[in-house]
Amino acid sequence: EAFVERGIPRERMSAVPMGVDLEEVEKLQSPAPETLGRLRGRRVIVYAGALDRVRQPGLMLEALVRIKAMEPQVLLLMVGGASDPNEVQQLRKQAIDLGLSENVHFTGWLSPAQALGCIKQAELGISVIPRGPLYDVSSPTKLAEYFALGLPVVANDLPDQELVMSESGAGTCIRFEPQALAQAVLDLLACPEQARIQGRAGQIYVQSQRSYLAMASRLAATYQGLVSPEISGTGSF
Numbered sequence: 001e002a003f004v005e006r007g008i009p010r011e012r013m014s015a016v017p018m019g020v021d022l023e024e025v026e027k028l029q030s031p032a033p034e035t036l037g038r039l040r041g042r043r044v045i046v047y048a049g050a051l052d053r054v055r056q057p058g059l060m061l062e063a064l065v066r067i068k069a070m071e072p073q074v075l076l077l078m079v080g081g082a083s084d085p086n087e088v089q090q091l092r093k094q095a096i097d098l099g100l101s102e103n104v105h106f107t108g109w110l111s112p113a114q115a116l117g118c119i120k121q122a123e124l125g126i127s128v129i130p131r132g133p134l135y136d137v138s139s140p141t142k143l144a145e146y147f148a149l150g151l152p153v154v155a156n157d158l159p160d161q162e163l164v165m166s167e168s169g170a171g172t173c174i175r176f177e178p179q180a181l182a183q184a185v186l187d188l189l190a191c192p193e194q195a196r197i198q199g200r201a202g203q204i205y206v207q208s209q210r211s212y213l214a215m216a217s218r219l220a221a222t223y224q225g226l227v228s229p230e231i232s233g234t235g236s237f
Helices: 033-039 058-070 085-097 112-119 141-148 159-168 178-189 192-210 212-226
Strands: 043-048 074-079 104-108 124-127 153-156 171-174
Touching (some): 033 074, 043 112, 043 141, 043 178, 058 085, 085 104, 112 141, 124 141, 124 178, 141 153, 141 159, 141 192, 153 159, 153 178, 159 192, 171 178, 192 212
Parallel strands (some): 043 124, 153 171
């Protein structure tokens, strides 16, 4: 839609969103002992991805203050880093200033298998990214990863995320606001059975819609429809 608004003919485009390789998900690695120690006995929620200032990750800390007031054992697991290490240090300082030093754990950048292993330890996943021209055209990978691991999700209303959350029934779609994020997380933590149902819905959805196997088949069909009947009749993709 963004490119159509800039004059590119709709019929000349095919959107290919981000997804997940389900075979790679099965190869996840257990977190480091230090990380596992921090998570033991906690209500773990996870954000996996970049922590650059432009993504406004501080909003999650603002929400965490509200969540902690109701769930003192909550721990936000932040899996990822920033292109500028100073921005992560500023985020750490914000956590300390907000009294959250015992409620946030930063892993830094990890290998895909290690990151998936950390995500698997959480009760729910968070995908909150600010609205605007930069990210409204994005398709966050973390959403598909959370689904593949059976986590219910709280995500904000980026166009792709809003679509996926609506189609999957795998969590809650919110505005990019700390109050909305906090309430959605608290609602899921308070109802483990609902969280389990939503997590399973995400697994079913990702298998048929956002696994790379399913997406590759749809993309191949698109290419098949673009070639001439004479060529398409000589073989298959």
